[in-house]
Each structure stands twice: as C-alpha cells, then as structure tokens.
Amino acid sequence: MSMAMQKSSRTPTKNSKEEPASFFETVYAIVRKIPRGRITTYGAIAEAAGTRLSARMVGWAMNAAGHAPVRVPAHRVVNRNGMLTGRQHFATPTLMQELLEQEGVKVENDQVVEFEKLFWAPPVKS
C-alpha cells in the first residue's frame, strides 16, 4: 500500500496558546482528552471537530500524529466497529493492543471488548 509519501512533513504552526492552528491540531487536542482506559471513534472525533461528514480526515490526522510535537494517544481511537484499524500504523502491529490492554481495555480479535461501554464521547468543539 504505502509506497510514495513516506515522509509526510507537516506544519506544526506552534502557537503559544491552545488554539489549534489547523484541523489536525484540533483532532490532536480531542484525542489527548480521551481519558485513560477509554476509547472513541474516528467519526465521533470528526463530529466533535466539526467535520462529521469526513471521518477520514481524523485518520489522516492520526497518520500525521505520529510526528506530532506532543504524543497523541492514537491507540485510544478505533473505528466505528471498535476495531483496531490503525494498529498496522503503529511501531508494531501489536503495540496498539498492548497499550489498550495496559489501560485495562480488553481487546479480542483486533476488536475492543465492550467497546460501547468504554466509548468516550468527545466534547463538541466550540
């Protein structure tokens, strides 16, 4: 799959304040607010960010989150099915599951157990 675009450099646009300079940072801010042991979905984040029509962008932002200035708990973000779709993008394919289990989130067959119960609804972006 991934052949071109391996560098993917992004513009940090660091602001002294918490003000997100771009949609990416908005997503990062939301993801960082996910409580430990909880999870959310790309769609929920997208909705909170104001782009519910495109959950894809959240995944795209997560892709860039790997080189974000602040570590983003991307392992707490799963797809609508509660599946760890992004595990393949972590340092190791199993890292995402390991991190989740470290926080008490049980994962079976690449899917979060009781995903609906652990689901955390991100606050709506003002």
Place this chain on the structure above:
DNA sequence: TGGGTGACACAAA
C-alpha cells in the same frame, strides 16, 4: 493552482 491521498462510514449486492 490543482490533484492526489486516506488509521472511515455507509449503502448496496
């Protein structure tokens, strides 16, 4: 400027 990209979501077959 324009085009391509995608860690999703949803509908249809």
Place this chain on the structure above:
DNA sequence: CTTTGTGCCACCC
C-alpha cells in the same frame, strides 16, 4: 453473513 463501491474533506507537493 461478506464483499464492493462511493462520498467526504483537510492537508501536502
């Protein structure tokens, strides 16, 4: 049930 296809939008070169 699984598979296939389309839409969607912000960001990067």
